[in-house]
Amino acid sequence: xxxxxxxxxxxxxxxxxxxxxxxxxxxxxxxxxxxxxxxxxxxxxxxxxxxxxxxxxxxxxxxxxxxxxxxxxxxxxxxxxxxxxxxxxxxxxxxxxxxxxxxxxxxxxxxxxxxxxxxxxxxxxxxxxxxxxxxxxxxxxxxxxxxxxxxxxxxxxxxxxxxxxxxxxxxxxxxxxxxxxxxxxxxxxxxxxxxxxxxxxxxxxxxxxxxxxxxxxxxxxxxxxxxxxxxxxxxxxxxxxxxxxxxxxxxxxxxxxxxxxxxxxxxxxxxxxxxxxxxxxxxxxxxxxxxxxxxxxxxxxxxxxxxxxxxxxxxxxxxxxxxxxxxxxxxxxxxxxxxxxxxxxxxxxxxxxxxxxxxxxxxxxxxxxxxxxxxxxxxxxxxxxxxxxxxxxxxx
Amino acid sequence: xxxxxxxxxxxxxxxxxxxxxxxxxxxxxxxxxxxxxxxxxxxxxxxxxxxxxxxxxxxxxxxxxxxxxxxxxxxxxxxxxxxxxxxxxxxxxxxxxxxxxxxxxxxxxxxxxxxxxxxxxxxxxxxxxxxxxxxxxxxxxxxxxxxxxxxxxxxxxxxxxxxxxxxxxxxxxxxxxxxxxxxxxxxxxxxxxxxxxxxxxxxxxxxxxxxxxxxxxxxxxxxxxxxxxxxxxxxxxxxxxxxxxxxxxxxxxxxxxxxxxxxxxxxxxxxxxxxxxxxxxxxxxxxxxxxxxxxxxxxxxxxxxxx
Numbered sequence: 001x002x003x004x005x006x007x008x009x010x011x012x013x014x015x016x017x018x019x020x021x022x023x024x025x026x027x028x029x030x031x032x033x034x035x036x037x038x039x040x041x042x043x044x045x046x047x048x049x050x051x052x053x054x055x056x057x058x059x060x061x062x063x064x065x066x067x068x069x070x071x072x073x074x075x076x077x078x079x080x081x082x083x084x085x086x087x088x089x090x091x092x093x094x095x096x097x098x099x100x101x102x103x104x105x106x107x108x109x110x111x112x113x114x115x116x117x118x119x120x121x122x123x124x125x126x127x128x129x130x131x132x133x134x135x136x137x138x139x140x141x142x143x144x145x146x147x148x149x150x151x152x153x154x155x156x157x158x159x160x161x162x163x164x165x166x167x168x169x170x171x172x173x174x175x176x177x178x179x180x181x182x183x184x185x186x187x188x189x190x191x192x193x194x195x196x197x198x199x200x201x202x203x204x205x206x207x208x209x210x211x212x213x214x215x216x217x218x219x220x221x222x223x224x225x226x227x228x229x230x231x232x233x234x235x236x237x238x239x240x241x242x243x244x245x246x247x248x249x250x251x252x253x254x255x256x257x258x259x260x261x262x263x264x265x266x267x268x269x270x271x272x273x274x275x276x277x278x279x280x281x282x283x284x285x286x287x288x289x290x291x292x293x294x295x296x297x298x299x300x301x302x303x304x305x306x307x308x309x310x311x312x313x314x315x316x317x318x319x320x321x322x323x324x325x326x327x328x329x330x331x332x333x334x335x336x337x338x339x340x341x342x343x344x345x346x347x348x349x350x351x352x353x354x355x356x357x358x359x360x361x362x363x364x365x366x367x368x369x370x371x372x373x374x375x376x377x378x379x380x381x382x383x384x385x386x387x388x389x390x391x392x393x394x395x396x
Numbered sequence: 397x398x399x400x401x402x403x404x405x406x407x408x409x410x411x412x413x414x415x416x417x418x419x420x421x422x423x424x425x426x427x428x429x430x431x432x433x434x435x436x437x438x439x440x441x442x443x444x445x446x447x448x449x450x451x452x453x454x455x456x457x458x459x460x461x462x463x464x465x466x467x468x469x470x471x472x473x474x475x476x477x478x479x480x481x482x483x484x485x486x487x488x489x490x491x492x493x494x495x496x497x498x499x500x501x502x503x504x505x506x507x508x509x510x511x512x513x514x515x516x517x518x519x520x521x522x523x524x525x526x527x528x529x530x531x532x533x534x535x536x537x538x539x540x541x542x543x544x545x546x547x548x549x550x551x552x553x554x555x556x557x558x559x560x561x562x563x564x565x566x567x568x569x570x571x572x573x574x575x576x577x578x579x580x581x582x583x584x585x586x587x588x589x590x591x592x593x594x595x596x597x598x599x600x601x602x603x604x605x606x607x608x609x610x611x612x613x614x615x616x617x618x619x620x621x622x623x624x625x626x627x628x629x630x631x632x633x634x635x636x637x638x639x640x641x642x643x644x645x646x647x648x649x650x651x652x653x654x655x656x657x658x659x660x661x662x663x664x665x666x667x668x669x670x671x672x673x674x675x676x677x678x679x680x681x682x683x684x685x686x687x688x689x690x691x692x693x694x695x696x697x698x699x700x701x702x703x
Contacts, residue, residue, distance in 0.1 A: 038613040040513035170675045192671055193658075196679050200619040203610035206408040206540065207654045214401040227515055231610045234517070238537040238609070240527040256514070260611070263453070264519035 025325045026065045029316055030087030031309075032080060032098040032108065033122075035072035037199050038227040041256055042100050042305050043072070046122060048298050049306035052290070053313035055297075061317035064325030068313075069093060073104045075199045080104035084111045094327050095120055097312045100225075100305065102126035102145060102172035106133075113137055116330060118337065122312040123305055125356065126172045127179070131390030134354040137330070139337050141311040141344075143277055144356050144388035145173050146180030148250045149223065151275040151361035151382040153184030156219060156248060163188040165217040165245070167208055167232075169197035169224065177223040177250060183389065190217035203231045209239050220245045222252055230257040237268040249274050253366055255303030255375070262374040270374065272366050277359050278307045278346045281377045286314075286343035301375050307345050318342035352387050354394035360384050400533040405655045406648070411540050413647025414547025418602035419620055420627040420639045421554060422595025428634020428700060429570040430588050432481050433489050435496040437599055437624070438617025439503040440476070444469040444600025445612035446507055449516035458520055462604050466597050473596020477589050485588075504614055515613035524608075543605050550601065551640055558636055567591060571634040571700045626686045632696025642697065646682050653678035 031050055033043035050068055059066055069091050073080030080101070087093050088111055096112045097120040099105040105124040112119040113135050121129075121140040129135075130144040156164065164185055168174035174194055182189060191211060196202040212220050220241070224232040229252040236247060253261075253274050261269050280291045280301050290310055294302040302310075319336035320327075327333060340350050352358045361383040364376040423437050447468050451461035480499060484491055524539045558564035566587055569577045578584040602620075603612070610616065627646050631638025658674035665673070689697065 036508075036513075037615050038513075038515055040508075040614075041515070044513055170672070175672075193654075194671060194675050195654075196675060199615065200622075202679075203613075203616075204412065204606070206411070207405055207651045210401060210404045210408060211655055214398055214404075227611060227613050230515075230517055234611070235537075235609055238520075238525060238527075238539055240535065240537070260514070260517040264517035266517075266519075 025063075026067055027061065027095075027316075027320050027325060027327060028091060028093040029066060029068045029313070030071055030084070030091060030093035030096040030098075031068050032071040032073050032084055032087070032096060032104075033309075034075045034100055035070065037075045039075045039100065042226050042303075045256060045303050045306045046098065046100070046309040049294065049302060049309040050313050052294055052297060053310045053317075056289070056293070057313070057317050062321035062325065064320050066313075066317060066320065071098075073099075073101070073108075075101065075104075077101075077103045077107035081107045081111060084108040088112060088115045088117055093117065095316050097316065098122050098309070099124045102176070105129065106172060109133070109135075109138065118316075118333065120312045120316060120337075122309040124173065125176075125388075127176050127390050128172075130354050130356050130388050131393035134394035134396055136334055136355070136396055139315065139351065139355045140357060141315055142308045142357070143359070144390060145176030146183065146390075147361065147383075147386055147388050148275050148277070149177045149180030149221070150184045150389075151363070151386070152221065152248055152250055153181040154382050155273065155275060155363050156181075156221075157184065157186050161185075161187055161219045161246075161248075163190050163217045164219050164221050164248075165190050165212040165215050166192040167205070167212065167220065167222045167224075168192075168194055169201065169228070170194035171197045173225075174223060181221050187218075190215040201228060203228055205232060205235050206239075209235060209241065213239070213241060213245055217245065220247050222247065222249045224249075225251045226256070229253065230260050233257065233261060233269050234264070234266060237266050242268050247272050250276075251304075253376075255280070255301040255306070258366065258374045258376075259300055270366050270368065273379070274364050274366075274376070275361055275382060276304055276364055276376075277357070277361050278304050279362055279364050279376055279378045281375075282345070282347060282362075284343075284345070284347045287345040287347070290345045301373070311342075311344050311346070311349070314342045314344070315340065348385075352391050354388070354391045354396075356388050356391065358385050358387055361386055400531065401655075403534060404536060405651055407536055407540070407544065409648035409651035410644065411543045411547070411647070412651055413644035414544060414551070415602045415606055416620070416623060416627055416647050417640050417643035418547060418550055418598045418605075419624040420631070420643050421551075421636060422598040423621075423624050424628040424631065424634055424636065424639045425567065425571075425591050426595050427628060429567060429574065429591055430481070430485065431574070432485060433492040433496065434476075434481070434595075435493060435621065436476065436480075436499040436503065437496075437595065438619075438621030439500045440469060440473060440596045440617070441599040441603040441620060442507065442612070442614070442617035443472055443503060443603070444597075445603030445607040445616060446511055446516065447600070448604035449518045449607050449612040450511065452518050453516065458518065458524070458608065462601070465604055466601060469600025469603075470593040470597040472600075473593040474589055476596070477592035481592060482585070482588070500618065507614055511612075513614065515611045516607075517611050518608040520608050539608060546601070546605060550598065554598075554636060563587075563590065568700075623682065626682050628696075630686055630689045630697060632699035634700040635696065635698045638696055638698030646685070649681055649685065650678065653681045657681075 071083035322336035448465040631642030661670035
């Protein structure tokens, strides 16, 4: 009886699987991001961008149908690796994309690469993967972690800031960010705090802000992505540090934190500066379409996470189209990805020797747009065609 | 050492400790008197934060929102007591843990459905958004002073209630010997419901006070509940005085650890190693203290008399 039930189930399963087998040309993309915990706000924004990219593509890459399967990393490396394994082994996806967090990406990369699949980071850019752990099947549509803070370090030098206090979360990307700004900044580093991170991240920065102020530094450099960014800005504002200790941030003030800051009227953030490789105001066709359709569909500005996720899907679609949906030859797919033949929302886009983007970095300022919404605009270009510092360590 | 920095860090630690006390006092009451392990106490803390944040956005006034949100969380506590805790009092602790862990998931998901995943920022009135200048170098955000004030007021109120009212007498009696209290003809069910609601309101108040600093966010309760358990274990389960002293101790140790540990470590190890290990060790400090207390005095520092 039991066996009977089981074999019947197997038959049904086989019948259901049959149509999928006939359409073997379908290319599957696993997309891993954070869909639960407070960081789900980032994951949702990325998911929205992926859905928009699929709308724009009509779900097709040339003649091939694309399918996206989402996975939730729960903001934890172990859960991220688990869901990656599930996508690779159970769903048998061709590409795994996404990854907000560097420690999640580092934990998951082997699962994807050892299975011969392609790994596309839409955000995380840990130094290890750009350098010693680089792989022909890994590509990034974001940046190497150090690059954005390096651009900020360059801005600080140009503005003649003498000394700096650094605050970042204590995980792979936080350390990279601190290393990036320290590499370029020529002044004195007065102090550095790495705070607890993860699903139970530290969100009350009273002790660190008091230390930063007492250090007598001329500026405060921070990296607090996601919900922590909003919390940090509020406490910075409440501590009245705006005039004493000017804020220079990366990945902290973005399309996700600004609406909430505006709702709570924390006007202290207006005029604050941040560096990034993308901005909603960048003037190119792909970006205009992306930003206006995103605003129309979801009622708010996309964040850089969204922009990078949109690019990741467009990159994959361009490669799938170039090989005519034939995933049997990994080298052809690899070459198609490497040529980066798609219209990136950041304008010019190409891959360096370690498959990290070679791209411009901009200084952005928080401003009020024509509709009264808080957003950012480009002030100046800090780096042109910037190559990350770990490319030389990559042997492939 | 810079004295004014030390004073500021001390006040920061005091503020954290008082928030912890608000959460831990309810937990210790429920655990000590009802003998009920309520993991979902943190979910009530989150609920307080979200209700208050939402009311602040609707009414445009934070203080009014707190006054309205307090009874709402108390009612939420009553509902949890009536429908989840009461049927389980006679069962063992593992069943409590299972049910209230499930409740955490339910409340987290409900909040996700109602308020969305992104959390809510809480705007403060202008007079709370500034700073107070105590001396030339001693400047502290006024809202943090308000948290200290509100925490001390709540602690004083609780102390008065526990030591000087009939309800407090019953609570103390219940913590010492539950069976005897009900044998004396006290309506124990009503007492339990009241204690549970009081605990929920206190946890909710802590959530409301922290929300303007960290935002109301899903899962915020799970972080503090673990620390709150550390507090009641160190202080002695069921003891209000123990919860108060242990909460302040843990708050101060955590804050001062984050402030000074890396400087201390730099004396004996390289700068890099100190910078990486100090935050990890300071996050561990409170657990180390709990382990020491458990080893030397398993009943906690101030256990209630005659259990």
